[in-house]
Amino acid sequence: MTLSSPLTPDMVAFWQGRYDTKQTPWDLGAPAPPFIGVLQAHRALLPSPGAKVAVVGAGRGHDAALFASAGYAITAMDFSAGANAEATRLYPGHFATAQIDVLQQDTLPHGDFAMVVEHTCFCAIPPRCRGDYVANTAAMLQPGGVLLGLFWTEIPIEAGGPPYGTAYDTLLDTFAPCFKPVWAVGCLNSVASRQRQETLVVFEKH
Numbered sequence: 108m109t110l111s112s113p114l115t116p117d118m119v120a121f122w123q124g125r126y127d128t129k130q131t132p133w134d135l136g137a138p139a140p141p142f143i144g145v146l147q148a149h150r151a152l153l154p155s156p157g158a159k160v161a162v163v164g165a166g167r168g169h170d171a172a173l174f175a176s177a178g179y180a181i182t183a184m185d186f187s188a189g190a191n192a193e194a195t196r197l198y199p200g201h202f203a204t205a206q207i208d209v210l211q212q213d214t215l216p217h218g219d220f221a222m223v224v225e226h227t228c229f230c231a232i233p234p235r236c237r238g239d240y241v242a243n244t245a246a247m248l249q250p251g252g253v254l255l256g257l258f259w260t261e262i263p264i265e266a267g268g269p270p271y272g273t274a275y276d277t278l279l280d281t282f283a284p285c286f287k288p289v290w291a292v293g294c295l296n297s298v299a300s301r302q303r304q305e306t307l308v309v310f311e312k313h
């Protein structure tokens with residue numbers, strides 16, 4: 108996909124503005140508990156420590172720091188310069204950052220990563236761009252690579268966005284052109300405000 112419409116600058120400005128004005132209600136200030144859980148209990152689903160991992164739409168980098176502490180070589184990607192600056196300030200030396208738009212195929216590192224980690228990035232992508240998001244995250248992965256995603260599967264789709272809602276079945280259909288699900292669980296260890304709203308999925312690239 109090549110998204111060269113004026114949409115992308117508008118989107119960057121929207122998210123950058125959120126960091127500039129510190130209006131970031133999605134930010135947990137810590138790694139998402141379901142990621143802590145999967146690292147503790149289901150490590151065999153994930154690549155071995157040392158593998159290269161991209162955290163997309165990484166925001167202030169709390170999840171990136173968690174996976175770095177688990178031994179992965181992390182690149183935290185976000186198209187907002189403010190997010191990357193905050194991540195570097197909060198976690199100096201823990202991981203690399205890259206100012207990258209996951210919808211811009213021509214600027215992405217191709218075939219580089221064993222795993223992509225996703226948390227509240229997919230729900231930030233306008234639904235009409237979801238196919239591009241899926242194709243581009245797949246393109247970043249090595250053959251057999253996995254996408255570990257913590258998805259907000261219970262937001263009403265009619266509610267608009269961001270965040271943009273996704274029913275679980277729709278999520279699987281959206282990822283199907285490039286990925287097959289190999290493991291999924293409705294999260295019981297989400298933060299209080301997201302209880303019973305999140306699904307953790309491991310997708311494997313075709």
Ligand SMILES: C[S@@+](CC[C@H](N)C(=O)[O-])C[C@H]1O[C@@H](n2cnc3c(N)ncnc32)[C@H](O)[C@@H]1O
Nearest residue numbers: 122133164165166185186187208209226227231
């Ligand atoms: C809801 S925030 C989530 C941030 C972080 N994952 C967290 O949970 O705190 C969505 C993030 O995705 C980034 N983002 C949105 N669209 C993007 C795109 N096309 N490419 C890269 N980053 C994007 C935004 O800048 C923002 O930091």
